[in-house]
Amino acid sequence: MQRLLIVEDEPALRRALTINLKARHYEVEAVATGSAALKAAAGVTPDLAIIDLGLPDMDGVEVIAGLRGWSSVPIIVLSARDSQSQKVRALDAGADDYVTKPFGMDELVARVRAALRRADTHELPGEPVVTTSAFTLDLAAKRARRGDLEVRLTPTEWHLVEALLRRPGTLVSGAQLLAEVWGPGYEKEINYLRVYFAQLRRKLEDEPSHPRHFITEPGIGYRFEP
Amino acid sequence: MQRLLIVEDEPALRRALTINLKARHYEVEAVATGSAALKAAAGVTPDLAIIDLGLPDMDGVEVIAGLRGWSSVPIIVLSARDSQSQKVRALDAGADDYVTKPFGMDELVARVRAALRRADTHELPGEPVVTTSAFTLDLAAKRARRGDLEVRLTPTEWHLVEALLRRPGTLVSGAQLLAEVWGPGYEKEINYLRVYFAQLRRKLEDEPSHPRHFITEPGIGYRFEP
């Protein structure tokens, strides 16, 4: 049976979650505080964690970060607010999904199932070789070619390319890229992205001033177009 | 069978609603006061609630807020003709739709069906992609298409679209949209909404001057029609 860890300070909601999820044949461990959550997670090694962002003792984002430090357990976040920035922070910290209160129990259960299914199939990364009309990148061997001649990318450039290529076609926010490549705390250094995307385009694109694969969406983020 | 909770103080109307909805094969629980409504909702966990705003013991808006604290059950509001501001407050508190008295039973039943259908298909964790007859929106990848060609939306336009699409088909008050997109304190800047909805319609609708998906409800708010 799969174990769930619930972190929710409000007793009524904690009870409702416990009852409903036990009825769905999950094994449930429920705690009320962030510190208790970190302890419990180490003890029971849950298959999935449901975390309320509004905890009394510590910020929910810290709890997520604390878990992510050593565990890759799927995390679903509950939040009372519709706050977009809080959502982004939670997802950047490593949450897998996000449910806004109030929510229907059916929806939450569906998301729990989906998260567990995803974790089960353990999505293996696709081909580590990406080819476009202009260039070829071998992520594993760290080799880049444009046409016939080989191009050298610096470590930071590779790191940035990997972060983008992980979600081909999808838009990735600048803050997300910065946090992934330079580490948390660098979310404001948007200039780094400008400089490095300029370098990548100069090295890889046919027309660096009219990029076809490393696309900027002004004010939102960047996108890799295969 | 789907359960409906009716909150209506006037005995004649309560009876009429009960009979008509039972005739359409709904299971009906009818109460006369707000406090009874909150108790009943916890007990029978209805699939939809119909709430009269003019209750004797407490404001209908409070009833809605009380429900929304823990449940996302669809709520349809009944209200007298000339209490427009009350309607807006009800929507802000979390109501999904409203019907003005006097109303035809057919109209109410149609709205009940629509609300239940929405709650049923309640966006599952999969791809948050919305498709209409005129355009396609991929919220996660931040991609918009009208027909074959790609359309670019600005950050604020995306934000506004997301705020509306979170409740497809339901009516959202202007103040709610403003608070969500521009932040608290901008609730009065209704002009922003006019400007941005005009831009969205120009970019996405087939006939921007006769919108079929981004609908204005004068004096109340906006609605996204899938």
Add this chain to the structure above:
DNA sequence: CCGTGGCGTCAAGAACCCATCAAGGAATTG
């Protein structure tokens, strides 16, 4: 019939974001 209020449209300046260049300092390599 006219005033009022809400809505859609338009336009212009302000504010913001991005690409590019350049240079000093840090790190790496031979």
Add this chain to the structure above:
DNA sequence: CAATTCCTTGATGGGTTCTTGACGCCACGG
């Protein structure tokens, strides 16, 4: 240890987006 590459940072100019005010239209009510 020296040379080279790499990373960081600031400045500039061009383009886009946001904000704000004004105008006309329509529905409603006096």
